[in-house]
Amino acid sequence: MDCCMVTALWSFASVYALLHFLCFIFADADFTLLWSSLFGHRPENKLKGLVVWITGASSGIGEELAYQLAKCGSCLILSARREDELNRVKRGCLERSNLQDVDVLVLPLDLLERSSHEEKTKAAIQFFGHIDVLINNGGRSQRSLCLETSFDVYQALMELNFLGTVSITKQVLPHMTQRGSGSIVTVSSVVGIAGAPLATGYSASKHALQGFFNSLRSELSDFPNILISTVLPGPVQSQIVQNAFTEEVTKPVTAAGNQEHKMPTSRCVRLMLVGIANNVKEMWIANQPFLLFYYTWQYAPTFAWFITNILGRKRVQHFKAGLDADSAYFTKPKTS
Numbered sequence: 001m002d003c004c005m006v007t008a009l010w011s012f013a014s015v016y017a018l019l020h021f022l023c024f025i026f027a028d029a030d031f032t033l034l035w036s037s038l039f040g041h042r043p044e045n046k047l048k049g050l051v052v053w054i055t056g057a058s059s060g061i062g063e064e065l066a067y068q069l070a071k072c073g074s075c076l077i078l079s080a081r082r083e084d085e086l087n088r089v090k091r092g093c094l095e096r097s098n099l100q101d102v103d104v105l106v107l108p109l110d111l112l113e114r115s116s117h118e119e120k121t122k123a124a125i126q127f128f129g130h131i132d133v134l135i136n137n138g139g140r141s142q143r144s145l146c147l148e149t150s151f152d153v154y155q156a157l158m159e160l161n162f163l164g165t166v167s168i169t170k171q172v173l174p175h176m177t178q179r180g181s182g183s184i185v186t187v188s189s190v191v192g193i194a195g196a197p198l199a200t201g202y203s204a205s206k207h208a209l210q211g212f213f214n215s216l217r218s219e220l221s222d223f224p225n226i227l228i229s230t231v232l233p234g235p236v237q238s239q240i241v242q243n244a245f246t247e248e249v250t251k252p253v254t255a256a257g258n259q260e261h262k263m264p265t266s267r268c269v270r271l272m273l274v275g276i277a278n279n280v281k282e283m284w285i286a287n288q289p290f291l292l293f294y295y296t297w298q299y300a301p302t303f304a305w306f307i308t309n310i311l312g313r314k315r316v317q318h319f320k321a322g323l324d325a326d327s328a329y330f331t332k333p334k335t336s
C-alpha cells in the first residue's frame, strides 16, 4: 500500500470518527435506532393495520403509544386497571386518527391478577382475530432507600413488573408461534442494565425482564419472524414518579419534582415505533448525558461504577433532604 493510500484511509477514518462523535453529542438514542429513524422503514408504513395490544395504556408512555399508533392506522387493544382512563385514551385515539370505534378495544386488566390473563388474552384474540404486537409497558417504579423499605415492596415490584409481564407474554406467545409471526416489545429501563440508588427493587425487576427476554429471544431462533425487543428508556415525562412505590406498599410519593429535564414522551414513543418497525432488538432511548451512561456501562464498567457512586451519592443526599431525587443532577440541595 503506498503512502497516499494510507493517508486517504486515515483521513476517511478520522472524518468517520468525527462524524460519529458529533452525532453522539446530539444523540437521544443508540446508533442502530438513530440510523433506523433516518434510513429505515417508517412506522406509518410498517404498523398500519397491525393489531397492537398495549398494557399500561392509561397514562404516560402507554397513552402516547396509543395516540401515535392510532395515527399510524394500527388497531388497538388498550389495557390497564383504570377503565375510565382507558376510555379517555380511546376517545383521544379516535379524535387523532381515521380509526373507527370498532378498531379500538378497551380491555381493563390488572397485571397482578394472573388468573385473569388467559381469559383477557382470549377476549383480545376473539375481538380482532389475532394479535400482531404485544407491548408490555405497564409497571411501577420505586423511590425509597433499601434500609427503609419493607420486603412487601420488593415482592410487589417483582409481582407487577416481572411476573405480571411474564404472565401476559406466556399467554400471547403460543398464539404468535402458531402463526409464525409477531412482536413482543417490553419496556424495560436504563436501570435494567445499570443500577440506581432508591430503586433497588425496581432495578432488580427490570434486570429480571432483561434476562428473561434476552434468553427468550435466543430460544426462539427457529421463529425468525417473531421479534423479541426490549426498550430501555432513560428519564421520560410521565406519571412514573407520582405512581412509584415507596418504603411501604400503600405509602404515596411526597416529592415529585418538575419534568423539564426529562425526554418528551412523544419523542420516546416515536423512537420506540421506529424500533418496532425496523425489528430493533434492544433500544436505548435517552437524552444526553444519560445516553453516555449506557455506553459507559456497556463498554467501560469500571469507570461506570466510579461515576455511578459520585452521582448516586448526590441523588441520595437530595432524597434525604426531602427533595425530588430525579432533579439531583440539575439543582443544588438548599443548605440551611
Ligand SMILES: NC(=O)c1ccc[n+]([C@@H]2O[C@H](COP(=O)([O-])OP(=O)(O)OC[C@H]3O[C@@H](n4cnc5c(N)ncnc54)[C@H](OP(=O)(O)O)[C@@H]3O)[C@@H](O)[C@H]2O)c1
Residues within 6 Å of the ligand: 055, 056, 057, 058, 059, 060, 061, 062, 079, 080, 081, 082, 085, 109, 110, 111, 112, 136, 137, 138, 139, 140, 141, 160, 187, 188, 189, 190, 232, 233, 234, 235, 236, 237, 238, 239, 240, 241, 243
Ligand atoms: N417514565 C420514565 O422515566 C421511564 C423510564 C424507564 C422506563 N419506564 C417504564 O415505562 C413504563 C410505563 O411507565 P410510564 O413512565 O408511562 O409511567 P406511568 O405514567 O405511571 O404509567 C404506568 C402505567 O402502568 C399501569 N399499571 C400500573 N400498575 C398496573 C397494574 N397492576 N396492572 C396493569 N397496569 C398497571 C398504569 O395504569 P393503571 O394505574 O390504570 O393500572 C399506567 O397506565 C413502565 O414499565 C416504566 O417502568 C419509564
